[in-house]
Amino acid sequence: MTAVLEVAGLRAGYSGVEVLHGIDLRVDAGEVVALLGANGAGKTTTLHAVCGLVTRTGGDVRVLGATVPRGRASATVWRTARRGLALVSEDRALFSQLTVGENLTLGPRRRDRRAVEEALGLFPVLRDLLGRRAGLCSGGEQQMLAIARALAGRPRLLLVDECSLGLAPIVVGQLLPAIRRIADTGTAVVLVEQHVPAALAVADRAYVLSRGAVAYDGDAGTLAARPDVLEEAYLGRA
Amino acid sequence: MLTYRASGVVNFAHAALGMFCAYAYYELRATGELALPLLGLPARVPVVERPTVFTALVAVLVMAAVMGLLQHVLVFRPLRSAPPLARVVASLGIFLYLQDLARLRFRKAGAASFEITSFLPRGSRELFGVVVPNNRFALAAIAITIAVAAGALYQWTRFGLATRAAAESEKGALLLGLAPDRLAAANWALASVLSALSVILITGITKQLDPIATSLLVIPALAAALLGGLSSFTLATVAGFAIGMAQSGVLTYVTRADWIPGWLPRGGVERSLPFLVIIAAIVWRGRTIPARDALVEQRLPESPSPRHPLVAATVLGGAAVAGLWTLSSQWRLAIVVSVIAATIALSSVVLTGYVGQISLAQYAFAGVAAFTTAKLAADADIPFPWSPLLAIAVTVAVGVAVGVPAVRVRGMTLAIATAGAAVAIQELFFNSSAVGGIAGLEVPPPALFGVDLGFAAVGADNFRPAFGTLAVVLLALACVAVANLRRSPTGLRWLAVRANERAAAAAGVNVTAAKLTAFAISSGLAALGGVLLAYQLPTLSPDAFLVVGALALLALTYLGGIASITGAIVAGLLAAGGVVTKLGGGTSGSSPEYQFAVSGLALVVVAIVWPDGVAGALRRLAARIRR
Numbered sequence: 001m002t003a004v005l006e007v008a009g010l011r012a013g014y015s016g017v018e019v020l021h022g023i024d025l026r027v028d029a030g031e032v033v034a035l036l037g038a039n040g041a042g043k044t045t046t047l048h049a050v051c052g053l054v055t056r057t058g059g060d061v062r063v064l065g066a067t068v069p070r071g072r073a074s075a076t077v078w079r080t081a082r083r084g085l086a087l088v089s090e091d092r093a094l095f096s097q098l099t100v101g102e103n104l105t106l107g108p109r110r111r112d113r114r115a116v117e118e119a120l121g122l123f124p125v126l127r128d129l130l131g132r133r134a135g136l137c138s139g140g141e142q143q144m145l146a147i148a149r150a151l152a153g154r155p156r157l158l159l160v161d162e163c164s165l166g167l168a169p170i171v172v173g174q175l176l177p178a179i180r181r182i183a184d185t186g187t188a189v190v191l192v193e194q195h196v197p198a199a200l201a202v203a204d205r206a207y208v209l210s211r212g213a214v215a216y217d218g219d220a221g222t223l224a225a226r227p228d229v230l231e232e233a234y235l236g237r238a
Numbered sequence: 239m240l241t242y243r244a245s246g247v248v249n250f251a252h253a254a255l256g257m258f259c260a261y262a263y264y265e266l267r268a269t270g271e272l273a274l275p276l277l278g279l280p281a282r283v284p285v286v287e288r289p290t291v292f293t294a295l296v297a298v299l300v301m302a303a304v305m306g307l308l309q310h311v312l313v314f315r316p317l318r319s320a321p322p323l324a325r326v327v328a329s330l331g332i333f334l335y336l337q338d339l340a341r342l343r344f345r346k347a348g349a350a351s352f353e354i355t356s357f358l359p360r361g362s363r364e365l366f367g368v369v370v371p372n373n374r375f376a377l378a379a380i381a382i383t384i385a386v387a388a389g390a391l392y393q394w395t396r397f398g399l400a401t402r403a404a405a406e407s408e409k410g411a412l413l414l415g416l417a418p419d420r421l422a423a424a425n426w427a428l429a430s431v432l433s434a435l436s437v438i439l440i441t442g443i444t445k446q447l448d449p450i451a452t453s454l455l456v457i458p459a460l461a462a463a464l465l466g467g468l469s470s471f472t473l474a475t476v477a478g479f480a481i482g483m484a485q486s487g488v489l490t491y492v493t494r495a496d497w498i499p500g501w502l503p504r505g506g507v508e509r510s511l512p513f514l515v516i517i518a519a520i521v522w523r524g525r526t527i528p529a530r531d532a533l534v535e536q537r538l539p540e541s542p543s544p545r546h547p548l549v550a551a552t553v554l555g556g557a558a559v560a561g562l563w564t565l566s567s568q569w570r571l572a573i574v575v576s577v578i579a580a581t582i583a584l585s586s587v588v589l590t591g592y593v594g595q596i597s598l599a600q601y602a603f604a605g606v607a608a609f610t611t612a613k614l615a616a617d618a619d620i621p622f623p624w625s626p627l628l629a630i631a632v633t634v635a636v637g638v639a640v641g642v643p644a645v646r647v648r649g650m651t652l653a654i655a656t657a658g659a660a661v662a663i664q665e666l667f668f669n670s671s672a673v674g675g676i677a678g679l680e681v682p683p684p685a686l687f688g689v690d691l692g693f694a695a696v697g698a699d700n701f702r703p704a705f706g707t708l709a710v711v712l713l714a715l716a717c718v719a720v721a722n723l724r725r726s727p728t729g730l731r732w733l734a735v736r737a738n739e740r741a742a743a744a745a746g747v748n749v750t751a752a753k754l755t756a757f758a759i760s761s762g763l764a765a766l767g768g769v770l771l772a773y774q775l776p777t778l779s780p781d782a783f784l785v786v787g788a789l790a791l792l793a794l795t796y797l798g799g800i801a802s803i804t805g806a807i808v809a810g811l812l813a814a815g816g817v818v819t820k821l822g823g824g825t826s827g828s829s830p831e832y833q834f835a836v837s838g839l840a841l842v843v844v845a846i847v848w849p850d851g852v853a854g855a856l857r858r859l860a861a862r863i864r865r
Contacts, residue, residue: 051413074412074419081415093410095403105396106403106414153414 004029004064004157004188005050011058012049019045021212022059025190027157032180032189034199034220037209038234043192044090046209047159050190051087052076064156084156088163092146096135100126100145103134107152119148122178139166147175157188164195176202200224208233250789251332255305255430256437258336261344263298263438272297273343275305275336298438299431306430310423316846324845326596326653327793331841334790338838380439384432401425547721547803554807555714562706570706577709578770580810583795584716584803585763590792591801592724593756594736596653598788599640602660603761604768605783606667607633611772626769630762636663637761638754645750660788709770716763717803723759724803732756797844798852808852 007025011018020042027033035043048054050061052068055076061068063085069076095103104116104126120127123144129137134145143166150158160179164172172195180202183189193199200206203220208229216229223229262273309332317325391398404411404418411418561573582604589597610629640659644652723729731752734742743749768783791809798808848855 053409074408077409077412078415078417081413087413089409089413093407093413095406095410097406098399098402102399102403106399106416149414 002029003027003062005190006062007046007050007059008061009059010046010049010056010061012045012054012056014045014054018057019212020049020056023209023212023214025207025214027188027190029156029188030183030186031205032183032191032203034203034206035190035192035209036196036199036206036230036233037215040211041209041233042212043209044161045212047087047089047161047190047192051080051085051159053087053089084154085159086150086153086155086157087159088146088150088161090161090165092142094134094142094146094149096133098134099131100134100137100141101130103145103149104130104152107149112152112154115152115154119152122151122181123148140168140171143167144171144175147179151182155187157190158182159190159192161192162194163191164193164198172198196230197224249332249429250326250329251309251336252429252433253437254333254336254340255302255309256433256435258340259298259302259305259434260437260441261340262301263294263434265344266294266297267291272301275301275339295435295438299434302430302434303427306426306428307423309430310426313842313846314426315419315422324796327796328842328845330789330793331838331845333838334841335838384436397421397424547718551714551718555710558710559703559707562703562710570703574706574709574770574774576810576813577706577713578767578774578810579791579794579813580806581709581713581716581770582764582767583791583798583806583809583813584713584720585760585767586792586795587800587803587806588720588723588732588763589756589760590795591799591805592729592732592736593753595644595753595756596656596792597644597760598653598657598792599660599663600760600764601783601788601791602663603633603637603640603764604771606636606663607765607768608772608783609667611769626772629769630765633765633768634758634762637757637764640761641754641757644757645753657788664783705773709774712766712770716766717806720759720763721803728752728755793841797841797848804856805852 003026005025005027007023010020010023010025013019023042023046025033025035025046035046037043045054049056050063050068052073055070055073063080064083066083068080095106098106104119107116107119125141126144126148129141129145134142137145143163147160147163150160158179163175163179167175176198179189179191191199191203200220200223205218206216206220206223207214208216208223210233215233216223258275262275266272313328313332314325317328400411400416401421403414404416404421408418411421558573558577562570565573582600585600585603586597589595589600607626607629610632611626614625614628640656644655647655724732731742731747734745734747735749735752739749742752791813794809794812795805797805798812799805844852
């Protein structure tokens with residue numbers, strides 16, 4: 001297996017306060033990795049540090065074999081995106097004034113009807129909304145659009161932050177298997193998710209973060225059978 | 239509109255850039271020399287001996303593109319994550335700079351140094367019984383072509399789509415691997431070229447080129463763009479044509495109609511009616527609470543709760559009064575100018591800083607109060623404390639009247655609507671022969687309980703401190719009152735409305751009532767400033783209350799810190815003719831030549847360095863020292 005994402009000793013924080021104290025991660029092609037942990041454990045910060053939205057203060061991040069530079073955030077994000085990384089951020093970062101269809105066509109770097117069609121195939125609901133302004137869509141529709149837009153760019157590494165946020169359980173039930181299928185085509189996926197059982201059901205491996213450090217890593221199936229690890233990470237029991 | 243797309247900036251300097259390029263074009267045609275828009279570079283470079291229309295146009299349009307790029311790289315890119323108001327302030331700085339530079343570079347413009355000629359076809363033909371010159375047809379054709387081309391570019395090309403996307407969410411664009419920077423740069427260049435081209439075309443027909451008037455073309459242009467919702471080129475073009483036609487239509491009608499009372503200035507009706515129509519249309523399109531897909535401007539300037547307002551007011555006010563009684567007459571004048579400017583700035587703090595409603599009508603409110611005072615005192619013989627009080631009451635009524643429709647719009651839309659209202663007030667009211675007109679009015683000096691509170695006096699006693707003391711006391715009282723309001727439940731409701739109107743409404747705040755109280759209090763403060771101004775100025779003329787003045791003072795207040803009382807005081811100190819300019823003039827003996835160009839640049843620089851204003855920077859410094 002080839003490593004798509006390698007993170008070693010990652011340190012990052014906000015205005016002088018360190019949030020991540022040395023994180024090690026590895027994600028291979030075709031693999032779904034769940035990133036779990038309580039609120040404030042550093043999941044989102046990890047994703048942001050990987051794509052360059054947060055400038056790291058230490059450690060090394062390699063996407064597809066190339067080190068992510070530590071320069072200006074805007075330049076870094078742009079470069080990693082060009083290399084094939086897609087982040088579905090928690091706030092969705094949709095273009096609310098553009099239509100659903102326009103949002104989707106901006107996903108791929110060139111006009112790529114096929115990629116858009118494939119993404120629509122995963123979320124048939126969106127087909128009826130192509131002419132609607134994204135800002136007028138419901139929260140769930142927006143979330144689907146955000147993921148579909150990322151997929152239309154055929155990413156090699158997909159980072160999904162809280163994909164079930166604001167979605168009906170039935171939609172989550174369709175979404176996570178869809179993410180599994182994306183990985184099966186060779187894309188590496190990192191899934192940050194509050195819905196732990198659902199995430200572990202589709203993930204190959206899982207990392208549990210606690211206070212900015214990796215508390216557990218290993219096989220997703222094994223972790224699902226170890227409620228003690230999860231309880232400690234989420235409820236902070238000693 | 240293009241630049242709004244490119245960087246979310248409503249660029250007040252847009253027509254100013256076109257104006258400069260138009261000057262440059264006509265001069266290039268005449269002399270073969272191209273005037274450069276940067277201080278420090280040689281004023282002119284020779285291009286070709288006898289340029290044809292084509293070479294001159296190309297040279298000037300290339301310069302326009304470069305100017306657009308420079309604006310983007312030097313000013314608006316560093317400001318892209320700053321609050322929107324910081325960007326407006328920067329564009330005002332550029333506006334002042336270009337305007338003054340044009341005045342300096344093309345000083346002989348009025349004389350026959352070059353001729354304003356149009357290269358559009360001459361002659362005329364008849365259309366629906368009206369004789370229309372051919373060049374109008376050509377102009378209309380060009381305008382429609384440009385609009386269609388631009389519309390197609392933004393609707394159907396990937397470049398256009400990406401531009402629209404990047405203007406809304408830079409993060410989203412970056413995450414998709416779009417390069418917002420390059421897109422913005424290209425759009426700035428394109429927009430600048432279009433601006434230069436259209437001003438050259440228009441001035442070629444009207445034969446009127448003037449640093450200020452031409453730059454102010456930006457207001458109808460922005461209004462047209464607003465009607466197009468800042469995104470529809472078709473609507474904007476139609477609106478642009480409609481405004482132009484309405485203006486000339488109204489002009490013909492007004493000169494014939496005899497029902498219009500004689501005291502209404504006819505030119506004023508012509509110039510202000512389109513604005514009233516626009517305001518009506520904008521308001522009609524607006525909504526009391528923004529819709530779900532409305533763009534929410536994220537960053538807001540800090541609005542700290544004022545501490546010890548009484549102590550601060552006493553100390554500062556005491557210092558000002560001490561200055562008034564001890565310093566020379568020129569200093570007394572400077573202090574009073576600052577105090578009055580601070581009072582008007584305070585009205586912006588309430589409305590713009592606390593409630594987030596950008597209003598450019600504050601000077602117009604002040605003007606209403608000033609003229610009403612003058613009228614009441616001079617003609618109706620109403621004695622001193624009552625005439626200004628009545629005037630303030632009238633102004634509050636006007637302010638609320640402007641505020642009622644304004645409740646339905648917000649952000650830059652409101653800024654432009656209030657600018658329109660200010661122009662309308664100026665054209666219809668200030669220039670009206672019943673109020674005083676261009677000639678100006680003299681206001682009888684105030685007196686209370688036999689004490690002469692007049693400002694002007696003969697000889698060394700001129701600029702009497704008694705009036706200054708009155709002004710200082712009033713400002714101090716106003717500051718303490720505003721500070722208490724800020725800490726009261728009303729103030730909290732204001733801040734809630736500013737942060738998120740929908741959330742505020744959901745939390746049980748009556749948004750309409752909150753905005754209207756703010757409009758009332760704010761126009762009251764502006765009126766107070768206006769009344770003081772009426773007594774301070776030797777003669778009262780409409781020039782004192784132009785929209786440009788409101789823009790400049792808003793910019794200064796922003797730099798001072800729009801959401802704090804300190805900001806108003808800083809703005810007062812910085813105001814033209816105030817204490818700081820007096821200090822500056824006193825020390826360097828400076829060259830007033832470049833004063834506005836330099837202060838325009840200073841505005842831009844400060845907006846980039848301290849997007850939160852000087853008061854914010856001071857507060858951070860203080861916090862660091864405490865730590």
